[in-house]
Amino acid sequence: MCFTSVTDRWPGAQWPERASPVPPTGALARGRAAALDSTVVDLELRPIVPDEFRAFSRAVEAAFGQQPTDVEIDLWRDVTEFERTIAAFDDDGIVGTAGAFTMQLTLPGGATIPVAGVTAVSVATSHRRRGLLSAMMRRQLDDVAARGEPVAVLTASESVIYGRFGYGLATSFLSTRIAQPNGGLAQPLSEPGRCRRVDVDEAGIVLPDIYDRYRVTQPGEVSRPDAWWHQRLTDHEPWREGASAYFHVVHDDEGGRPDGYLTYRVRGHWTGSHLPGATVEVDELCASTPNARRALWRHALSIDLAAAVTAFNVPVDEALRWELADPRRLEVTALSDHLWARLLDVPAALSARAYAVPGRVVLDVADQFRPGGPADGRFVLDTGPDGVQCRPTEEPADLTMAVADLGALYLGGTTATTLARAGRVRERRPGALDEADLLFGTALAPFCVTHF
Ligand SMILES: CC(C)(COP(=O)(O)OP(=O)(O)OC[C@H]1O[C@@H](n2cnc3c(N)ncnc32)[C@H](O)[C@@H]1OP(=O)(O)O)[C@@H](O)C(=O)NCCC(=O)NCCS
Structure with a gap:
């Protein structure tokens, strides 16, 4: 479920004035x-x-x-x-x-x-x-x-809603389907370890810890409060939409330490000629090591009586395609936006992340929804040998963009060149797009498995 918010554009009327900043105690002013x-x-x-x-x-x-x-x-x-x-x-x-x-x-x-x-x-x-x-x-x-x-994030019911408030499309995901998986991986697993089913009580103890170790390895992931886990593991019956309750599988490394988990449902089916036709619906597969991730995928692809394995939310650079003996079997059934990011403080947000190469770029950022704020103006980003710094500047701009576009670039989910081709980013100094692409680029595509 997506819980959301209100603005000041009532026809024929105005808000008395812009809402005053809320005190740091968090109490919203009436x-x-x-x-x-x-x-x-x-x-x-x-x-x-x-x-x-x-x-x-x-x-x-x-x-x-x-x-x-x-x-x-x-x-x-x-x-x-x-x-x-x-x-x-x-x-x-x-x-x-x-x-x-x-x-x-x-x-x-x-x-x-x-x-x-x-x-x-x-x-x-x-x-x-x-x-x-x-x-x-x-x-x-x-x-x-x-x-x-410095940043607000959300997942949107419709992708048309939040750009006007300065949110940019920061992460995407694929929905996939693999028919007749039959085990599927081209190479054997490189390291020992084992997969084991756990009941919901053990899942409640082990999964949050694995998730916390996984999420710091994956740009775009967010933390989950304990109550969020309780809600998820309650697995309320109407949320199953006719499929089984959750199955939880944990992967232990060679030393017996849990380092990944798979949560799935089974949608049972037998064909008219009595052949097994169930679908394994992968709900989450999170692992803090590549070996655990591969072992859990292999487990999912080896479940008996399944004619297909689907996954609603996997990274756009999911490595599974290159692991399958028959990669064409991995069918992409949807590509969707997921996390939208809204920078509120450009210097704080940009100086917090790492960059692929040393460089220097001047960004002219327009924040029409919060004009004059710390996400509206010209900023120099310097990733030189003295570390990452970002501050306001009067220097000429290399690139101009709206704050929503900077939100889209922030986690490495797209490139300045792509946004320029989409007519969103403008290059003011020749070569600046290439430099920004190298700076903001990431080895792993950003990804968020959490829906909130
Ligand atoms: C989405 C929702 C919250 C919008 O609320 P609202 O009060 O009607 O939005 P506003 O009147 O402030 O709209 C501001 C602008 O956004 C546009 N807009 C808002 N929602 C839109 C939508 N779903 N599709 C297209 N445009 C939309 C409005 O047309 C308006 O455009 P304008 O500035 O050009 O006039 C409301 O339609 C809703 O509750 N939808 C169902 C639940 C939902 O999807 N919630 C969002 C969860 S992430």
């Missing part, structure tokens, strides 16, 4: 949205208190065309950071929602930074297209900036 038109009166924007969570959750789910069960409401309550919620109230109750998780994001080079993981964004069907999302977005980004988080 505010009143001005009337959006003559029929809709003041909307109060404020965080919810725990007693309001049921109404908040129902508002979110209704916007997604769903009605939450009591179990779902309890599970979402556990992961909700109440002081980071925003609800818009009218006389009938909550008509807009947004929230954020306090997360760590892994950057190229392995550093992690605090980010806001935006979630629970919704606007009631009765209030859509009047600027409520825009108002919540403004409020939320002010809060994120006041907390000192």
